[in-house]
Amino acid sequence: MKKVVIIGAVGGGATVAGQLRFYDSDMHIVVFDRDSTMSYAACGTPYVIGNVIQDEQSIIMTTPEKFKKKRDVTVKLHHEVLMINRDAKTVLVKNMITGEQFEEPYDTLILAPGGSAIIPKIEGLDSSKVFTLRNFEDMQRIDHYIKSEKPKSCIVSGGGFIGLEMAENLKNLGLEVSLVHKSPTIMSILDTDMSLLIEKELAIHDVKLLTGTMIEKTDGTNIKLSNDIELQADFIIMSVGLKPNTTLAEKAGLAIGETGGIKANEFMQTNDPSIYAIGDASENFDLVTGDPKRVPLASPAHRQAFIVARHITGDKIAKTGLLGTSVLKVFSLTAAMTGLNERTIKEKNISYATVVHNGNSNAGYYPEHSNITLKVHYDPKTRKLLGAQCVGGKGVDKRIDVIVTAIYGGLTIDDLQALELCYAPPYSSPKDPINMIGYKAIAK
Known part of the structure; x- marks a missing residue:
C-alpha cells in the first residue's frame, strides 16, 4: 500500500488529501500541521473580525475527526515536521503538545507549508500591540482583543489584499483607521491609475491613507513614520508581505527558485521526484511570459492539489501556468x-x-x-x-x-x-x- 505524507492541512494540503482519496481508495494518507485548525477558509478571516461573518466556526470546512470518518485520512494537528530525510524517505515529527519526536516514513511527500507574515525590524515594536493575520488563531486573537479591550484606533501597515480588507472591516466596526503603505500607491499589483480609484474610495470612507512611508519607530500607542509624521493607535495590523515557508525544503536540499518558492516542474514535483510542492510556498511559471511566478492565492493551490493527486495516481495533467487572477472588495x-x-x-x-x-x-x-x-x-x-x-x-x-x-x-x-x-x-x-x-x- 502506497503511503503519502502531507505537510500542511489548510487549502492545498487538505485539498490534495481529499483528491488523493477520491482517486485511490486504498492509499495510506497522513497529514501534519502545526496549527490547531485544519481546512479553514483563510480568505474569510477579515470578515469574521469585521463581524460580517458572525459564526467563526462556519469558515472551518472540516475537522480531523470528520476528515477521518469521511475520507479515511489521518490528520495530526499541533505536529511540526522538523526534518526530511530524503535517503531514508522519512520525516522527523514533533508533537508540539507532548514534546515527543518520532519518524514517519513515506513513499511520496507533499509540501504545502504555506507562508508566514513578514514582520519588519522596527525600533520599539515590542512595546506596541501588534497583530498579523495568517491563520485561524491569529484571527481569534485579533477578534478577542477588539471585543475585550474595545480599542478606538488602529494602524494597518501594508496596502495589499489583507491590509485593505482589514482596513474596511475595522472601519465598519467603528474604529479610527490609518493605512500606511511603503509604495507611492496602494495595491501595487494594479496600475497606478486603477489604484487611485481605490484610494479615492478609502478617502470617502474616512480611512486615513499615508503612502510612500512606513512605520519607523513605536513607543506603545505612539507611532512614528519614516516621513516624520506621528500617529496614535491602540494597535497595529502588520500586513506588509508574505514569506514562503521554505526552511524545511532548503534543509532537505530541495531547489529554491528565483521567486523564493520551492521550485516545481509542470506536475508540481521538486528536484526530488518523490516530493511535491504546492500552494503559497511553491514556485510555478507565468502563463503569459513563461517566467518563474509565485502566486499565494487559494485558487492556484486548489488547482495544484488536483494536478498532484492525478499525477500520483497515474494521470499526467501538466499545469498551464499562472495569471495571478484575483479580486478584492473595498467598501x-x-x-x-x-x-x-x-x-x-x-x-x-x-x-x-x-x-x-x-x-x-x-x-x-x-x-x-x-x-x-x-x-x-x-x-x-x-x-x-x-x-x-x-x-x-x-x-x-x-x-x-x-x-x-x-x-x-x-x-x-x-x-x-x-x-x-x-x-x-x-x-x-x-x-x-x-x-x-x-x-x-x-x-x-
Missing part, C-alpha cells in the same frame, strides 16, 4: 485583475498597447447600475492579451473572468468584440464593456 468598490500589469510589462520590455473603457456595469436607464473602469493590455503585433484590470461597482469580477477565459482560450483583443455575452438591462448592455474593449482595439 462599495470591487477591484479585479489578471495577467501582467503595466509595471511588469515595462520591466520585461514587452511591446504593448492599452485600451481603457469607462462605462456602466449594465443599462444606465436601469435603476441599479454602477460605473466600471476596464483596462486591458495587449501585444499590438500579435494582438495577444497580456493582462487586464477592472475597478468599479457590480459586475467587475465577471468581466475579468471573461478576459481570463479569453487568455486561456488563445483569443486576441480583437476577438472580444465578437463575444456573444449575456444581456438584459439589470446585467449588462447590448455592447458589453468586454465588447467595447474589442471595438476600441480594432479602431486603434
Whole structure:
C-alpha cells in the first residue's frame, strides 16, 4: 500500500488529501500541521473580525475527526515536521503538545507549508500591540482583543489584499483607521491609475491613507513614520508581505527558485521526484511570459492539489501556468485583475498597447447600475492579451473572468468584440464593456 505524507492541512494540503482519496481508495494518507485548525477558509478571516461573518466556526470546512470518518485520512494537528530525510524517505515529527519526536516514513511527500507574515525590524515594536493575520488563531486573537479591550484606533501597515480588507472591516466596526503603505500607491499589483480609484474610495470612507512611508519607530500607542509624521493607535495590523515557508525544503536540499518558492516542474514535483510542492510556498511559471511566478492565492493551490493527486495516481495533467487572477472588495468598490500589469510589462520590455473603457456595469436607464473602469493590455503585433484590470461597482469580477477565459482560450483583443455575452438591462448592455474593449482595439 502506497503511503503519502502531507505537510500542511489548510487549502492545498487538505485539498490534495481529499483528491488523493477520491482517486485511490486504498492509499495510506497522513497529514501534519502545526496549527490547531485544519481546512479553514483563510480568505474569510477579515470578515469574521469585521463581524460580517458572525459564526467563526462556519469558515472551518472540516475537522480531523470528520476528515477521518469521511475520507479515511489521518490528520495530526499541533505536529511540526522538523526534518526530511530524503535517503531514508522519512520525516522527523514533533508533537508540539507532548514534546515527543518520532519518524514517519513515506513513499511520496507533499509540501504545502504555506507562508508566514513578514514582520519588519522596527525600533520599539515590542512595546506596541501588534497583530498579523495568517491563520485561524491569529484571527481569534485579533477578534478577542477588539471585543475585550474595545480599542478606538488602529494602524494597518501594508496596502495589499489583507491590509485593505482589514482596513474596511475595522472601519465598519467603528474604529479610527490609518493605512500606511511603503509604495507611492496602494495595491501595487494594479496600475497606478486603477489604484487611485481605490484610494479615492478609502478617502470617502474616512480611512486615513499615508503612502510612500512606513512605520519607523513605536513607543506603545505612539507611532512614528519614516516621513516624520506621528500617529496614535491602540494597535497595529502588520500586513506588509508574505514569506514562503521554505526552511524545511532548503534543509532537505530541495531547489529554491528565483521567486523564493520551492521550485516545481509542470506536475508540481521538486528536484526530488518523490516530493511535491504546492500552494503559497511553491514556485510555478507565468502563463503569459513563461517566467518563474509565485502566486499565494487559494485558487492556484486548489488547482495544484488536483494536478498532484492525478499525477500520483497515474494521470499526467501538466499545469498551464499562472495569471495571478484575483479580486478584492473595498467598501462599495470591487477591484479585479489578471495577467501582467503595466509595471511588469515595462520591466520585461514587452511591446504593448492599452485600451481603457469607462462605462456602466449594465443599462444606465436601469435603476441599479454602477460605473466600471476596464483596462486591458495587449501585444499590438500579435494582438495577444497580456493582462487586464477592472475597478468599479457590480459586475467587475465577471468581466475579468471573461478576459481570463479569453487568455486561456488563445483569443486576441480583437476577438472580444465578437463575444456573444449575456444581456438584459439589470446585467449588462447590448455592447458589453468586454465588447467595447474589442471595438476600441480594432479602431486603434
